[in-house]
Amino acid sequence: MxxxxxxxxxxxxxxxxxxxxxxxxxxxxxxxxxxxxxxxxxxxxxxxxxxxxxxxxxxxxxxxxxxxxxxxxxxxxxxxxxxxxxxxxxxxxxxxxxxxxxxxxxxxxxxxxxxxxxxxxxxxxxxxxxxxxxxxxxxxxxxxxxxxDNLADTTYRIKRIDAAIQRIYITPQISVNELSSIACLSKKQFERLFHSFVGINPKEYTRIVRFQKA
Structure with a gap:
């Protein structure tokens, strides 16, 4: 069966x-x-x-x-x-x-x-x-x-990246410069932190979200 x-x-x-x-x-x-x-x-x-x-x-x-x-x-x-x-x-x-x-x-x-x-x-x-x-x-x-064990060390960084991701869901065409501003980080800092936490660079991630919405 x-x-x-x-x-x-x-x-x-x-x-x-x-x-x-x-x-x-x-x-x-x-x-x-x-x-x-x-x-x-x-x-x-x-x-x-x-x-x-x-x-x-x-x-x-x-x-x-x-x-x-x-x-x-x-x-x-x-x-x-x-x-x-x-x-x-x-x-x-x-x-x-x-x-x-x-x-x-x-x-x-x-x-x-x-x-x-x-x-x-x-x-x-x-x-x-x-x-x-x-x-x-x-x-x-x-x-x-x-x-x-880990939340105290990562909370503020998690919140910054989460804020950027939530904006990507709303506006997948958003630029990396705008995302770094939302996260209150320099573009270089934002890209490094995003890549570490999300596992992919911001441009690639926005392409995935755009594909899902399509």
């Missing part, structure tokens, strides 16, 4: 400025999908067979950090798929991993390679748990714990 389930979860109120949503996908049939850049980095937990991305000639790891991408791609699976995905707000992933998001640009990186002990422990709990709603609660507890 062919079965396929797709479910979205909304983050708790505390996490909504940093997490866009979670989604869970289960399927026992082969997957062949074409995807477009969404402008948000992700952490992916594959409880069964990971996905293959031919454009990168890579198979995702069971724990994958997926950075910003500037190209469309195919996703393939052999028909035994179960995955839980954390979709971050464009600028937020680095505050949970303590690594610039720019390091994951156009890459699918094993989460184990960054040697984050608490993330590895979370992955173990996810892979040992059959109930995906409980898995989401584990993920939320981990995310909240990371906020407690």
């Amino acid at each position: 062919i079965q396929e389930k797709f479910k979205f979860y909304k983050p708790c109120k505390l996490l909504q400025p940093y997490i866009r949503y979670y989604w869970v996908f289960k399927s026992n049939r082969p997957l062949d999908a074409f995807t477009y850049p969404i402008g948000c980095p992700q952490i992916i937990f594959h409880k069964q067979t990971p996905l293959y991305i031919p454009e990168l000639n890579v198979t995702q790891h069971k724990l994958t950090i997926s950075g910003q991408v500037n190209f469309s791609s195919h996703l393939y699976a052999d028909g035994n798929t179960e995955m839980i995905v954390v979709v971050f707000q464009p600028h937020a992933m680095s505050m949970f991993l303590n690594i610039p998001t720019s390091l994951f640009y156009n890459r699918e990186v094993s989460g184990y390679d960054i040697e984050n002990k608490s993330l590895n422990e979370l992955a173990t709990r996810i892979f040992d748990c059959e109930n995906n709603s409980i898995c989401i609660s584990y993920i939320e507890k981990w995310l909240v714990s990371q906020i407690a």
